[in-house]
Amino acid sequence: MNSTVVTFPHGHVSGRSTIVGAVPVGERHGLVTTETPFHPLDHTWPDQPADRGTLGGLVVVDCVTGALSAGGEVFLGPDIPVRRGTAGWEWLVVHVTEEPVALGAEVDLVADAAHRAGLSAGHTACHLAALALNAALAGRWRKDVAADGLGHPDFDQSAITSSRITPYGSVDVYRLGKSLRKKGFTAEGLDTDQVAAEANERLKGWVASGAPVRLDVPGPELTARRTWHCALPEGEASIPCGGTHVRSAADLGEVTVELALGEQELTMHTTVHTTVHTTVRA
């Protein structure tokens, strides 16, 4: 088995391919094809949920990342002992079904386009919200820190502990501990309403600008190092990303964030208020 060729980075939601592997997933069947439009949950940074849909007419109840070792052993999801894309391993999209399908069978793969559209909108909004948050918190840094694509101190990359994409939204959690203070960030007297209002103002402008979004795809395999790009009025922003996206900030209609401050963390809820028309490509 070779690493699975993935077509979701190009926006595809359907395809046809051959079953080249079958691994047990508890009582269920983990089916691997040569190529797939399905986005699996990543095991290293599980931000975007798995696609839903069907394989050969069977419901795909889950879709996970698999890793095939040089010794021929397949590990799934959290059991994978190495980081995403480690050399010497084959990286697989594993479609989980209740029924088996024979090796060598040719099957239609159909991902749920409406669910994908919601996740793509949520994911693009998540990246834009991170950039807007960086801008709104820029004045709180007392030391030089790595900047984002727009030249603001990268609070998002410095402090993020988890990111969860949902249909038309995301939840990002940032740690405000000692290590962030040492890097020069102060959370003292942080007014979450004011920071959110500033971020929302910026997001409004970006959506109105209709900034185009594209993914740089350096290779066809699941773990290729893809990068999200958005040509914003202030400049081109880029963020490493394994997920799916809409094609323009305008597709989001309206994006707002809410911030909640805890003892040691800041949580950002991002919401896309209008639904995206699904784009289906063969």
Ligand SMILES: [Zn+2]
């Ligand atoms: Zn991403």
